[in-house]
Amino acid sequence: MKPSQAPAGETLSKARLRVWLKLLKSVNGIETEIRRNLREEHGTTLPRFDVMSALARFPDGLKMSDLSSYLKVSNGNVTGIVDKLTEEGLALRVAVPGDRRAQVARLTAKGRAAFEELAQHHEDWINTLLEGLSAGNVDALSAHLDCILDRQMEED
Amino acid sequence: MKPSQAPAGETLSKARLRVWLKLLKSVNGIETEIRRNLREEHGTTLPRFDVMSALARFPDGLKMSDLSSYLKVSNGNVTGIVDKLTEEGLALRVAVPGDRRAQVARLTAKGRAAFEELAQHHEDWINTLLEGLSAGNVDALSAHLDCILDRQMEED
DNA sequence: CCCTAAAATTTCAAGCTTAAAATATTTCAG
DNA sequence: CTGAAATATTTTAAGCTTGAAATTTTAGGG
Numbered sequence: 001m002k003p004s005q006a007p008a009g010e011t012l013s014k015a016r017l018r019v020w021l022k023l024l025k026s027v028n029g030i031e032t033e034i035r036r037n038l039r040e041e042h043g044t045t046l047p048r049f050d051v052m053s054a055l056a057r058f059p060d061g062l063k064m065s066d067l068s069s070y071l072k073v074s075n076g077n078v079t080g081i082v083d084k085l086t087e088e089g090l091a092l093r094v095a096v097p098g099d100r101r102a103q104v105a106r107l108t109a110k111g112r113a114a115f116e117e118l119a120q121h122h123e124d125w126i127n128t129l130l131e132g133l134s135a136g137n138v139d140a141l142s143a144h145l146d147c148i149l150d151r152q153m154e155e156d
Numbered sequence: 157m158k159p160s161q162a163p164a165g166e167t168l169s170k171a172r173l174r175v176w177l178k179l180l181k182s183v184n185g186i187e188t189e190i191r192r193n194l195r196e197e198h199g200t201t202l203p204r205f206d207v208m209s210a211l212a213r214f215p216d217g218l219k220m221s222d223l224s225s226y227l228k229v230s231n232g233n234v235t236g237i238v239d240k241l242t243e244e245g246l247a248l249r250v251a252v253p254g255d256r257r258a259q260v261a262r263l264t265a266k267g268r269a270a271f272e273e274l275a276q277h278h279e280d281w282i283n284t285l286l287e288g289l290s291a292g293n294v295d296a297l298s299a300h301l302d303c304i305l306d307r308q309m310e311e312d
Numbered sequence: 313c314c315c316t317a318a319a320a321t322t323t324c325a326a327g328c329t330t331a332a333a334a335t336a337t338t339t340c341a342g
Numbered sequence: 343c344t345g346a347a348a349t350a351t352t353t354t355a356a357g358c359t360t361g362a363a364a365t366t367t368t369a370g371g372g
Contacts, residue, residue, distance in 0.1 A: 016286040016293045017279050020186065022301045026185040026230070029308040030176065032340095047358065065320060072184070074360050079322055101367045123173050130172040130372085132303035138171045141300040143176045143336040147288035152185040167362095203328065221350060230330050235352055237328085257337045257350040 030129050037125050042118060047073075049122070050116045051081045051088065052107060061094055061104035078105075090114055186285050193281050198274060203229075205278065206245065207237045208263060208271045217250055217260035236262075246270055 031046070038044050054070050055062060061069065068078045082105045085091035090111035096102040107115060133141065181290040187202070194200050210226050211218060218226065226233045238261045241247035246267035263271065289297065 012291050012294070013279055013283040015291060016289060017282050019289070019294045019298050019301070020282045022298055022305065023179075024187075024306060025184055026301045026304045027179055027306070027307070032228075037223075045357080063320080064322090072188075073358095075321065076323075076361085077359055084357090096320095099320080099368075103321075123169055126173050126176045126225060127169040129307065130304060132307045133172060133175070133300070135168050135171060137300055137303055138168070138175045140208060140296065142175050142178060144289070144293055144297040144300070145175070145182045147293055148182045149178065149185070151285065151288045152182070201327075219350080220352090229328095231351065232331085232353075233329055240327090252350095255338075255350080257335095259351075 030126070033129060034122070034125055037121070038118070041121065043117070047077075047081050048085060049118055051078065051085060051105075052111060052118070055091060055105060055107045056112065056115045056119070059106075062108035063096065063102050063104055065102075066106055085111065159268070186282070190278070190281055193277070194274070194279065197277065200274070203233075203237050204241060205232065205274055207241060207261075208267060211247060211261060211263045212271045212275070215262075217262035219252065219258050219260055221258075223261055240248060241267065 035046050038046060038049055050071055051067065054067055064078055064082070065075060067082075068075045071078065073141055082091055082093065086093065089108060091105055093103045093105055096104055130138075191202050194202060194205055206227055207223065208221055218235055220238070221231060223238075223297065224231045227234065238247055238249065245264060247261055247263055248260040249261055252260055285292075
């Protein structure tokens with residue numbers, strides 16, 4: 001009545017590897033399409049969208065360091081992206097009253113308007129790319145991802 | 157008896173967006189850890205591992221263009237990575253008999269040995285990072301990802 | 313007060329990635 | 343044959359990303 005000849009642990013390890021490759025392929029495919037849409041339809045990039053998205057959630061602005069830890073990217077990285085957004089008039093840096101080292105990044109009115117536009121299209125793109133997932137599929141997939149994410153949070 | 161006030165379509169769209177963000181977070185977390193392991197424990201990078209992995213599956217070598225379409229990255233990209241692997245003695249380019257334009261990239265013996273080592277560790281890392289997924293979870297997750305991937309294949 | 317450690321940010325060097333242009337070679341219609 | 347189109351690859355310019363070094367400012371013990 002053994003289900004297989006190989007040790008269960010080894011088989012599970014290979015199955016996890018296969019599902020990881022599938023996970024990677026799914027995400028890369030979607031991400032590539034989103035990047036293409038952002039570039040071709042809006043002349044922008046995913047990192048810029050991500051920063052705008054973060055700033056949109058914090059209307060009072062975010063310190064540069066909070067922004068980088070929120071997005072899980074390096075400090076130097078957000079410096080460059082906020083520079084670009086600032087040049088384009090979409091964001092600005094505001095001095096923090098009590099601390100001359102720190103600066104808060106915020107969206108400008110133009111930045112907020114641009115983000116609203118982008119965010120709607122982004123949701124539409126994702127909705128189309130995930131058309132194969134019913135509401136039930138979404139919930140089940142979400143639960144499985146929680147199994148992965150729970151482990152990641154432990155490690156911090 | 158309505159399940160919610162919002163139109164079903166809108167709710168599903170938001171649910172898909174949420175699961176997309178969760179998918180991205182899961183994959184980014186794992187990928188960051190894999191990159192860190194490759195760098196700190198083996199002094200290499202994920203792109204180099206990906207190329208070695210592709211070449212390991214084709215012992216007779218892969219044309220540069222086949223390599224880039226297999227990995228879904230640009231031609232110019234694989235040129236640079238194969239250059240690096242060649243400098244390190246892990247890969248080499250072989251002329252294709254009938255076509256002086258083309259070259260086949262192959263692993264050297266050293267490259268094959270290095271890859272075997274990396275691949276085993278890679279599988280172990282993934283096995284640990286996905287410890288939260290039982291065999292049943294893996295199968296269910298895999299099925300849901302197929303819903304996403306099926307759609308992606310249609311678009312090619 | 314001073315001066316060292318910590319904190320916030322930017323700068324820097326190196327590597328990855330892409331799209332597009334450039335090169336070299338092959339194919340094939342006429 | 344010949345030259346235009348197609349194919350295989352490399353080069354290039356621009357942007358993203360990181361980790362580490364550098365800069366500026368703050369905080370706190372002595």
